[in-house]
Amino acid sequence: MHEILASHGFGAERLAILHGGMDQSEREKVKAAFQASPKDSPIRILLATDAASEGIDLQNHCNCLIHLEIPYNPNVMEQRNGRIDRHGQRQKEVLIWHPVDGGGPGTATIGGHGDDILRALRKLDSMRADMGSVNPVIAPQMSGLIEGSLKDLDTRIAEAKIAKARRFVHAERELKERVAKLHDRLLTTKQDFHLSPDHIYMAVKAGLALADKPPLEVVDLEGAPNGTVFKMPALSGSWARCAEGLRHPHTQRIRPITFDHEVAAGRDDVVLVHLNHRLVQMCLRLLRAEIWAQDDVKRLHRVTVRAVPDGLVDGPAVVVVSRLVITGGNHHRLHEELTVSGGYLRDQSFRREDSVTRVQQWLEGGEPIIADAGLFDALRVRFERAREAVLQSVDARSKDRLKFLANTLETRKQKEIADIATVLDELEKAIRAELRKDEEPEQLSLFSEDERTQLRRDTAALEARLARIPEERTQETEAIEKRFAGFVDRTFPVAVVFIVPASAVQGESK
Template identity: 25%
Template structure:
């Protein structure tokens, strides 16, 4: 086993961009290395750490932490640590000791030249693949839409706009309050994905109601390639361990036996630090060790259904108090709710104070502020809607903008200034169906059926049995006696050419129904329930999505309302109804989505004189919840709960049902009126910029056309990944028999991918292959983190070039060594400087492109290649060392250009934020401070960017 000593300097072979590492801690099996250049640490297993010891020999030149270049005169070893005696090149008598711990952190590596001169050669194909990978990484890092390209989503303007506005902030803290069905989950996922992709965040926690845990898990994995760990009591028990003191005592005994005296390493017993991405339920949050959870150093916390966090000045709920503790400890916070302030200023204030307690310290002051805000919001709505502004309207606007010209000719400037000064877009976003087009109509078809005698139960039976009478059977016998099944059989036969989604509350109901209709009636159906693993569910969904040979209907348990997109279907059959109005909206939302091409037909077979009939009329006649979205459903349920319970207990009592419907209609009308009166035009305008949204859509469409597939096929061929055509623009990837080690992010069972967004959205069984897909990112890391392709010799076949002519193609890279959160690659992505030298050192790169050269370069057998290098070693070394100065000049120009772009961008952002702060208190001071510090750090990191020879190819002309 390698001997490590604290203070030694080692280099990561897999992450050379980290700079020179410093051994920080060593225990009996782990070694921790600090990388000061990027302010990061890594912990490795000692027996297979990908580390190379960095030492210098007599005559070598080293660089100290102060930037001094010194020539090594002597080397001493002190208990595993090296001390160099070195001097400045022009002062040989000024010898000074330099412990290795004081070496500079940014190590200039010339690995390509070393490999060339020591005949560690790769094939021509590997050199070309390495250069292609460098070009790909540069395109990936330099994209203005980095973080938005990878998710499997429709290109919907308002979602892209919100993600673009929020994700670019440092530690965003906002309320996402889009109306039901507009995609708050997607917006949150986009923000999270971009924060992770750009390095602004590493650790994220999502807290959702119990019923939505699987929906979020599936959405994050399928749409965003983010693999969350679900934490619950079972998970915590699995992570349980002996006490810290017990483990320390045990390790101390081990140390005493093996190495004599020694201290046991520190052990962190916080289980929430074991994963980077954690998902948990609100119920788990209320029962877990909140101190440990809050102390887990979250960069971003996302809380869904935040309106369920009840608060009052004197008695906040336990869930609210715990989220408040999380909010105070985390850097970023996203709260999701479809019901903002229209349903109560107090609850709205409670959510805003979670985001920024300094800005919202007092409820009374907030209420008074909102009165003023409503006047401004109403004024903005009038200015936006009216083509001609009457004198009174101009006068009211001028009172708010005394330093602006208020007339129709300056409409855009006036509206923009009002949004800047009074808009809540820094802290809250809300889009509604009023300002977002593309939704279908919804039509409901009630199907009253006779109640079978064996379904009649007493009023004192459990509610579940009253709502779902088939639950009283232990097998699928009920299917042969249930009129709903007979109706479903007839309905599917009448709609043979249509896709039909069937949802029922219970898993056993879905299983029995599928078995009866599929095996006994011979119908072409698929089933989908929580007893299936994700792969089985994917296959079922894909079978349903197949329009040629797929299932006509998909029978789902309640999990079918979770996050899946079945908008290609137009018929929804609800075999039963849930008690929760939000859950009903989720069911309908599987089909009622942006992009649905036809009206959604909702079919509800129910038993007369039964609890399901009560629910049908409660929803339809009381709330009109089938044919319109129902943002107030949760509140309506609370206000009508007693009347609903009474009617469900005596479903054949018409008077109770009439009272329930009347009460529900009154409450729903009052709540909808409040919602419409509280419609916030200022907020809607601040939440959606159609021009910016269209630009983002165009950029993403262009990015879609730049497919990574041609590059990836070359990678797969090199590493031994089998590729099989699945269909048009889709392929099956599997580990091949010659694959020497697991390929990053490629499952052992294989995966099906497509590079077409439309196909990926329609086919849940396929992954969307983009430049941001983990498979592509893993391939780039795999190629660039190893040595293959750094040095090569090839044969140039061109009759116009004299045989024996020698050329050297040198590829240098310029890249900043910086922590990811600085996002230095926005301004200086990995940039290639290519030089093509003849034997006299002249640069021919402008005359002969890399691609043109590759078409003429061919394989050269290694023995001959090595002879060529050996015979020309002196010339090659001199050519490359002399040319490095010229290449360095080009690199400096690249760096200066990047610095200029950075200064301009950061100055604009700072000026904008400072101007906003003077007008709008919603701009947080810490955002400005972060930008100022970021600018200073970027100035240093980009200015000190690393320049190195990344790959070199010796080319010899011949036949």
């Protein structure tokens, strides 16, 4: 086949071979070359044995597969198809060709059944759409169909299973609805906690600076918005592991990074640095440690000044960022988040801003500035005068938040109780079904005396396990109740952000 392809102009650099005689490193090189973008690798045709039928993803730039023969076991055929017909396939349609016998009705018995195979394949395709898989039912008949001893597939058992499977369509629809709701909840959570690519980048930028590491360098990448792709600096020591996975599997070039899922989607020339990436985690660990650092060793300033458009404030204001921690029984941490509270710094008084949305607008609409000594001293004096009132506004914000979180924690508690009850109910149901099976007399008659003795021991163990379930249900429920009982909230101010009108800053600069 290699010679045939080469003779028709499909050889040379365009064609690669994959077979079971190759070692793992050679196979990975071939796979990486085939999966790479056409601009990085010329290999577009892969001639493979069944060594490529399992455990290899080949869908990045391939949506066409040709079976050179039909295996007796249809599982093998589906495994081959699954190399490109899988999650991550970028084309809307996957094209798969199966060989059929070209003999006519009057040819020898070895041929003449191509129409039978085509008809069977169409039937299999229809059934697969309903059931998802038909191999266990159809596999024993495939050899006869391929050899010509069968004209059609007996699909009665499979069709009966399909009818039964349709009962679960409603459950599948409900599952999709739940997934959609969870996705909406995920998006809401990302918005609430400000988990945007820009914020993750700022955390990494600050973390690298605290660790005295070189900063990220903005680079251009075709098709990516400006300022969203960065070059990872050379890192040493424990930070060196942050560079793992940056090498392109085929070209071995060090790839740039991005914090934006949309930029990385469908590309292999950039690496997504997500929240759980080692680089982000190490930077966040440093930032968290700075919260409790002593004045003589701390390197992160907790006070900053931001200028906002005049329409947002008409005079100096202040925002306090606080860490709200809620613990339950045995000091178990139930919840932790950052809260913001703020208000207006008058000459001799402080007025709290009740709207959290308004306070968020101050933070999001403000630009960091370097305040001169006069402006900063004036802000400091006003803050010291209103310190008690500012701290009271922080406590008030925590209490407002707790009113909502109390319901959230109660919902979480009830869900945990319901979840453990469901697990124990399913366990009880499974044990009872197994015990009923062991009680069937025809089963015992097939066993030897030693096997019957072992069966009685197993039955006794299952009965003992079944008897413990009611007590476990009570114990688990009490443990959850205790963990959520009498929760205590603590608020720790973390940072102070002074807000000033942009015109005031311009006036100071003049």
